[in-house]
Structures are given as C-alpha cells and as structure tokens.
Amino acid sequence: MLRIENLCTYFHAKGQTIKAVDGVSLEVSRGEILGLVGESGCGKSTLSRTVMQLIPPTSGKIFLEDRDLSGLTPKEVRDERLNFQMVFQDPYASLNPRMTVFSTLAEALKRRHPNFAGDELSIKVGELMEKVGLAPRFMKKYPHEFSGGQRQRIAIARALAPEPKLIIADEPVSALDVSIQSQILNLLTNLVKDLNLTMIFISHDLSVVHYIADKIAVMQRGKIVEKGTADEVMEQAQHDYTKTLLSAIPHVTR
Amino acid sequence: MLQVEDLKTYFHTRDGIVRAVDGVSFSLEKGQTIGIVGESGSGKSVTCYSLLGLIPMPPGKIEGGTAKLDGLDLLQASEKELRKVRGKRISMIFQDPMTSLNPYLRISTQLIEPLLIHEGLDKKAAMARAIESLEEVGIPDASLRIRSYPHEFSGGMRQRVMIAMALITKPEILIADEPTTALDVTVQKEVLDLIKDRQRTLGTAVIFITHDLAVVSNVCDHVHVMYAGKVVESAPTNRLFTHAEHPYTKALQRSIPALQKKGEPLYTIEGLPPDLTKPVAGCSFADRCDFAEASCRETAPVLKEAAAGHETACLRRQSGEIDLNS
Known part of the structure; x- marks a missing residue:
C-alpha cells in the first residue's frame, strides 16, 4: 500500500517559489489503480517523481508498505527503488536503442536476482515477455x-522485472493508436490484478482513467482538488475544475 | 471544388x-x-x-x-x-x-x-x-x-x-x-x-x-476512414457512428474506452496493420477481421455504395452476407 501525507515539493527559481506539489495526501491500496488527472503543469509529473524519490520532497511523508521513504539515505533509496518502477509515455525514448530486448530485461531482472545467469536467465526473460504478451523468440531483437x-509492452516488462510493489504509469497510452491503446489498457488491468500491484495511472484523458482506475484524484495547481471512486468523480463531480475537465472531453455524438 | x-x-x-x-x-x-x-x-x-x-x-x-x-x-x-x-x-x-x-x-x-x-x-x-x-x-x-x-x-x-x-x-x-x-x-x-x-x-x-x-x-460533416493506404469506408458523420458498414470502423468504435463498461475487458483488434511494402491480394484488413473468409483474401475490395452517400469496401457487406448493425 502507498500512503502520501501532506507532501510538498517546491522549486526555487529567480527568487520565486514554485509550489509544484502543495500539500498532497493520497492512499492507494494493493491491487488498486489510482488515476491521477490534470492538465500540463498541474504538478502530476512532479508528484510522481517525488514519490519515485527522483526529486527530494520539501516536506511531507511517503510510506510504501509502512516503510517511510522520505527519510532514506541515497544508498537506501537505490535499494528501495526496486520496489517502485515507472512506465513512461514514449516507449521510443525510454528504451535504450542499442540494447536487445534480452539485455534490457536481463539487466532489470538481475537488479533483484543478481545470481540469475545462463539458461535460467533466458527462461526468466522469456517468462517475463510472455507475461506482457510478447513472443520470447523476439528476445534478440x-x-x-x-x-x-510492442515497445510499450517491453517497457512494461522492464518495469515488472524487479518485482516491484508500486508502478507509476505516466501517460502510458497517450502516444498509441486507439486499437493498440485498448490492448495495453487490458494488459495493465490484468497485471495489477494478477500480481497484486499498486498502480498510479497518470493521464489527461478522463475517459481512459474512468475506464481503468478504481479511484480518481484530480490535481490542479499542485493540489488535489477532488478525489473519490472513479464513478463518483465521473458522475457526481463536486469541484468546478473537475466539471470543466469533464465538459471539455469530446464525446462521440450520434 | x-x-x-x-x-x-x-x-x-x-x-x-x-x-x-x-x-x-x-x-x-x-x-x-x-x-x-x-x-x-x-x-x-x-x-x-x-x-x-x-x-x-x-x-x-x-x-x-x-x-x-x-x-x-x-x-x-x-x-x-x-x-x-x-x-x-x-x-x-x-x-x-x-x-x-x-x-x-x-x-x-x-x-x-x-x-x-x-x-x-x-x-x-x-x-x-x-x-x-x-x-x-x-x-x-x-x-x-x-x-x-x-x-x-x-x-x-x-x-x-x-x-x-x-x-x-x-x-x-x-x-x-x-x-x-x-x-x-x-x-x-x-x-x-x-x-x-x-x-x-x-x-x-x-x-x-x-x-x-x-x-x-x-x-x-463527412468522414473517410483509412486503413493501410486505402479508404475503407466513407459516410456522413452521423451515419458512420450509428450505422458503420465496415468491420474496421466498427472495431475502432468498439475499442474506445469511453464507450465500454467499466470492469469488462476492452474490445481489442488483434494483430498489427499489414506491412505496406508487401502487396496484399485481397482485403488488407482481412487478417484482423472477425468476419473474414477465404474469399476476402483473394479479391481486392473497392468502395461501393451501401446506402445513399455511404460507401464501404467490405466485400461481405457488399454481397449482403453480413449485417454489422443488427
């Protein structure tokens, strides 16, 4: 389970303080997907980077399975990082073009199990590929x-390799075509269920978030302005900003 | 014009x-x-x-x-x-x-x-x-x-x-x-x-x-749906969304998350679009189509009118063998 308490991340630039994340509290249980929605610049990426310990928080606490992540030393952060992984928007940019699927995934697997080698390693890589719907015979590509x-599937496999507890998916389907989007959304839902993962799904697309998430949090100017179950937020939005977002979604009109 | x-x-x-x-x-x-x-x-x-x-x-x-x-x-x-x-x-x-x-x-x-x-x-x-x-x-x-x-x-x-x-x-x-x-x-x-x-x-x-x-x-006002370099369906917008006459259009519409029930798996179009360097004898969507038959892979379809101002390039729809809107 992930618990965020009153988290703040400020940046200082030109004598000004930018409150990118300003007092955010959230809870995500195991096996649950939290949809984080907001427009560019609302702080959703800074929030995810802070949770990932890529940016130090200004104040506040982050607990993953009751362990406080905000007070760790850099060495401890490196060890703990196995437990939280990310999937990014652009699978073209987030995979190393000079590494085969095998070496990408083997490297990620060895983070958790440094002893894997030889046939055992190949078998594990193959299993991982099957888990995300890729044929193991493509591992040398x-x-x-x-x-x-398919590239997004490789990125997802890499995130799963160290057996994480938390996955943050930052706009994982925005760059994909409609027909491919639905394949990846199905994959993510099944993985969360089967592996009992905790997931934060970041997107600006409310209709996708409504479909995939159990709970939704709406973020505006560094603050969570509304949170609730997916159906509550979509059907009985309370905050004006949520209503604005909802009314802007282009619906298929018949 | x-x-x-x-x-x-x-x-x-x-x-x-x-x-x-x-x-x-x-x-x-x-x-x-x-x-x-x-x-x-x-x-x-x-x-x-x-x-x-x-x-x-x-x-x-x-x-x-x-x-x-x-x-x-x-x-x-x-x-x-x-x-x-x-x-x-x-x-x-x-x-x-x-x-x-x-x-x-x-x-x-x-x-x-x-x-x-x-x-x-x-x-x-x-x-x-x-x-x-x-x-x-x-x-x-x-x-x-x-x-x-x-x-x-x-x-x-x-x-x-x-x-x-x-x-x-x-x-x-x-x-x-x-x-x-x-x-x-x-x-x-x-x-x-x-x-x-x-x-x-x-x-x-x-x-x-x-x-x-x-x-x-x-x-x-009017929409042309393209697949693998060809227009597969062409219709006035409201017709396209109420009476799609090509399996590809239908499949695309079914895979939009907003139109699906929460909790049910999303409809997906299996497979990938064809490699455009290899000429396809029949319909280029046939390999991913739920309705395709052997004949679909032999004859190249052309757009034909299914209703006034509404054209589809699906052979089986043209011959009346399938009805996508029943």
Missing part, C-alpha cells in the same frame, strides 16, 4: 524492430 | 516500395468539413501532403491519380503554380505548433509573410491585418503580443497563432493535421471551437486529419 504498442 | 481521384503515393525505400497511399478518392465542397480518420501509417497525412507537393521526392513518388482544384491538377502543377496555391488557396496547420513556427522570428514577421508574398500588401497594411487576425483568434493585447517570439506563448496560444497565420489570406481550404493532439482537453475544446467559428465566418472548407473519433464526430 532491438527496440526499433518493434511497433509502438 | 476539390476533387481527388485515385491518388497513389508510394515511397521507394531500401526495404521495398511502401504503398503509403494506394488509390484514394474524395471530394470537398465549399465550406464543407471532411474528416480523414486512421491510425498511424494509414496514409492520412501523406494524402494531404501529396496535394500540396510536400512529399519529399525521392523517396516519395506520386504514381497516379488527379487532384483537381477548380480545374487545376495539383499533382501535375509546376512548383511555381503550387506556390500560388500553398498558403493562399490552401493552408495547413500541424500538430505541434512549436516545431512549425520559426523560433528565431517574431510572430509579426511570420504572420505578415503570406500577405507580402500573396497579396502584395505593404508592410504597414500587412501589420494592421496581422494584428486584426490575432484579435480574431482571441489573443489578448494583440498589438503588443505580435512583437513576441513563439516561445513566449503557451501551447494553446501558439496553436491560435498558427490558425491566425493559416487563415490570414482567407484560403478556400484549410488542412488541419491533428491540430489538437498535443493539447490539453480544455485547450483542445477551445481550439476546435475556434476553428469552427472561423470557418463559419470565412466560409473555408476544412480537411480534418485525426485518429480521434470523438473529435471527428464533433466537427466533421
């Missing part, structure tokens, strides 16, 4: 030989 | 001939809005770039077809003739306004350029028109902001500048290539409303290229 959707 | 017939644009690459656009026909009337919908690589952008002579040749080559703009065949026109069309009679806006505006030049310089070239205005008159056009797209303090550089605007404001620039010569046709894909939802709505509003005022016809079916349903 490079990222450019795959389509966008 | 614009009549495109059997347009074929191929790319000759080391891996073979990519049939990016393979026999596309459509027409556009004055003031009409048509949508060209398809996934990445379906040929929707290449279709429109071909009309304006924007395909890099080589590797690209227009292999056949005509595109008549009031009698002038754009595909045969000389570069000199095309220059009179581009930015004057047909304008274009792109997905990413940051890469299509010149970061080194003030907005003013970029806005008045088409007026100096196409309308022969002097600088002072052009400047006045440019400020007016910025006001028309809703940029506050236009006379001051016109001195700014592109990076001083937000994404949505930059797209407004692009729209102002594209419409400043009052073109007959505006081609909008994914104009809102890079924008936030609230900004997307503003930009779509703006395009519709300007279109109504100026009577411009619009070709909307997008992969977003919801956007199409809101702005277009």
